[in-house]
Amino acid sequence: MRMRSLLFVPGDRPERFAKAAASGADAIILDLEDSVAPGAKDEARAAVAEYLSTPAPILRLVRINPVDSVMLTDDLACAAGCDALMLPKSEGAETVHALATRLAPNVKILPIATETPRALFGLGGYAEVADRLCGLTWGAEDLPAAIGAVSSRHDDGRYTSPYEMARNLTLFGAHAAGVAAIETVYPAIRDDLGLKAYAARGAYDGFTGMMALHPAQVPIINAAFTPSAEQIQNARAVIDAFAQSPDAGVLLLDGRMIDAPHLLQAHKLLARAGLD
Numbered sequence: 001m002r003m004r005s006l007l008f009v010p011g012d013r014p015e016r017f018a019k020a021a022a023s024g025a026d027a028i029i030l031d032l033e034d035s036v037a038p039g040a041k042d043e044a045r046a047a048v049a050e051y052l053s054t055p056a057p058i059l060r061l062v063r064i065n066p067v068d069s070v071m072l073t074d075d076l077a078c079a080a081g082c083d084a085l086m087l088p089k090s091e092g093a094e095t096v097h098a099l100a101t102r103l104a105p106n107v108k109i110l111p112i113a114t115e116t117p118r119a120l121f122g123l124g125g126y127a128e129v130a131d132r133l134c135g136l137t138w139g140a141e142d143l144p145a146a147i148g149a150v151s152s153r154h155d156d157g158r159y160t161s162p163y164e165m166a167r168n169l170t171l172f173g174a175h176a177a178g179v180a181a182i183e184t185v186y187p188a189i190r191d192d193l194g195l196k197a198y199a200a201r202g203a204y205d206g207f208t209g210m211m212a213l214h215p216a217q218v219p220i221i222n223a224a225f226t227p228s229a230e231q232i233q234n235a236r237a238v239i240d241a242f243a244q245s246p247d248a249g250v251l252l253l254d255g256r257m258i259d260a261p262h263l264l265q266a267h268k269l270l271a272r273a274g275l276d
Contacts, residue, residue: 001059001083001108001134002026002274003180003209004225005218008063010035011044017051023215024222027059032075033066033088041071045078052081059083061110067098076102084108084134089115089142092122096129108134110182113173114166115142123173135180137211138170157194171206183210192220199224208272227273235266 007025009016011032020028030051036044048062063086064075079085087099090111099109109132113119126136140152140163152163159167167184174181183202186195195217199210203224210221227235241253242263250259 001180003059003135003182005209005212005221006061006182007212007215007218008035008185011048011062012036012040014047014051017047019215021056021058023218025058025212025215025218026209026222027061027083029061029063029086029211030082031063032071032078033063041074045074049078049080052079061086063088067095072102082107084110087111089119090122091116091119093125093128094122096126096132100129100132108132110135110137112137112139113170114138114140116146117143119143120166120169123169124176126173126177126179130177130179133177133179135182135209136170136174136177137182138166138184140166140184157188175206180209181207183207185211185213186217187213189214189217192216195220196224225272227269231269232273232275235269238262238266239270 003026005025006027006029007020007023008029008031009020011030017028017030030048032041032044032048052060052062060082061084062075062079062082064079065071066089067087069075076085085099085103085107087096087109090096090113092113096109096111103109109129111126111133113123113126113136126133140159143163143166144150144152149160149162151160153159171181183199186198188194199221202210207225209225212218212221237253238258241251241258242248245251250257252258
């Protein structure tokens with residue numbers, strides 16, 4: 001699954017489904033959880049089920065309600081036909097396993113892995129269920145609410161220390177499991193410059209994609225998580241250098257030393273670009 005951009009759309013707003021699918025996003029997330037009021041859940045399930053009943057040229061995920069919710073059975077029934085499920089309030093491999101036992105083997109899971117205090121301690125264990133995952137992501141809203149924090153962000157928008165830690169652990173947890181590391185949303189939907197900087201930072205740090213709240217955010221996110229022509233050229237140069245000297249441990253390329261980590265990084269970049 002190529003997932004540079006994953007666009008949320010409320011499940012009870014079916015008039016937005018086609019627009020979301022045509023936004024250029026690699027995937028859309030049909031939401032049955034936070035963006036849908038309790039009284040609109042049945043309406044949302046009906047709309048999602050109808051939309052999923054016909055094929056679409058885009059990855060379609062459904063964000064269900066938590067696995068311990070009384071709504072789970074109804075959520076799963078309406079999500080038949082989706083490519084993956086987004087799992088909120090995941091607390092580690094055990095939560096994924098609890099959901100996976102109720103799914104067909106081909107349905108992948110994308111956990112939101114930082115929404116409860118206990119979840120932070122499970123971020124190193126997702127490798128145990130990596131075969132059921134299509135990625136790992138995090139959120140910066142539920143966790144501060146759960147512990148009574150004022151906010152996850154400083155006044156200038158930077159994350160406070162606890163939420164930087166949550167972000168970083170998600171990044172490493174995803175890579176430890178060998179799955180896509182998906183950056184969380186940027187909530188200021190009209191702040192294009194801020195989004196550009198935020199998405200660029202995510203790609204720089206090692207995230208491979210990002211969630212979006214509005215179709216206008218999708219092109220900026222796609223650009224940030226698509227390797228540039230210069231990056232591709234540099235990666236190929238590293239790979240070519242080692243191909244020409246397969247027994248070398250360290251090489252000099254354009255005045256800089258390169259070794260095995262640079263070769264691995266080059267292969268990963270080309271893989272993200274679909275070229276390796």
